[in-house]
Amino acid sequence: MIVAGIGSRRGVGVEDILAAVAAGMGGAGLPDQVPDVLATGPTKRGEAAIFEAGQRLQREVRVIEAEFLHAAEPRLLTRSAASQAATGSPSLAEAAALAAAGPAGRLLAPRTVCGPVTCAIARDGSGQ
Template sequence: MMVAGIGSRKGVSAMDVLAAIETALDAHGLAMTALSALATASLKQDEQAIFSAGRELALPVIVVEDNALKAASSRVISRSDLSQGLAGTPSVCEASALAAAGKGAKLLGPRIVLGPVTCAIAISGDAV
């Protein structure tokens, strides 16, 4: 299972989200078809652009609950004080990707920042 974790500022467009996902996948030499799901933190559950991007890609969007997000936070690569203050994790996109990809998941690398959107790719532990 391969998951794209998404973090964003408020009011981003679906095009912003899609561009960040594509940039993150390109950075790892992967095609959009490699993805199994998108994921984000519960504080982003009203950010319609993330769900619009999921519909556009025909992928489910997994909303990661706060406790799972915090549990995955010790395994993130990137650190943002703003994210830590607002979401309780140093990286919303990385922690979301890790939590959604399941036990033993690993990030393929640090998050990609593209304007107002961050994206990180995680792969499940059983796929390695």
Template sequence: MMVAGIGSRKGATARDVRAAIETALEAHGLAMTALSALATGEVKRNEQAIFLAGRDLNLPVLVVTDDALQAASSGTISQSELSQAHAGTPSVSEASALAAVGKGAKLLGPRIVLGPVTCAIAISGDAP
């Protein structure tokens, strides 16, 4: 399983979200078809751009509970004071990707930041 975790500022567009996902995948030499889902934290539940991007890409958007986000936070690489203050995690994108993948998840690298959107890719422990 491979999940793109998404964090965003208010006002981000679906185009912004798709561009961040594409940039993150390219950074790891991956194609969009490798993704199983998008994920974000409960704090981003009302950010329509994330859900529109999921629809455009024909991928489900998994909303990670606050508890699951907190539990996955110890595995994040990036440290954002803004994210910590607003969402209680050092990186919404990284923690949501890890939480959505579940036990044995690992990040392919730190989140990428593209304009108002962050994206991190996590894979299951049994993925190549």
């Protein structure tokens, strides 16, 4: 399972999210694929564009609770004081991707910054 973790500034558009997912997948060496799941954190519950992107991609969007984001922190590749202040996670995109991918999940690359959106791609332990 491939997970795209999403972080963003407030009020981003769906095209911003879709562009970040495409850039993240490309950066992870999967340019022609669509992730199986999108994931984000509780501070992004109100960001309609993330959920609209999930609808357009015909993929589930999982909101990962803070305790699971925190549990993923030792596996992060990127840390940002701005992300920590805004979301409570040093890399919301990476933490959400890792948490959704499960305890054996791993990041395929550091998060990608695409304008106002960050995207991190993780693969679960199954390798599929």
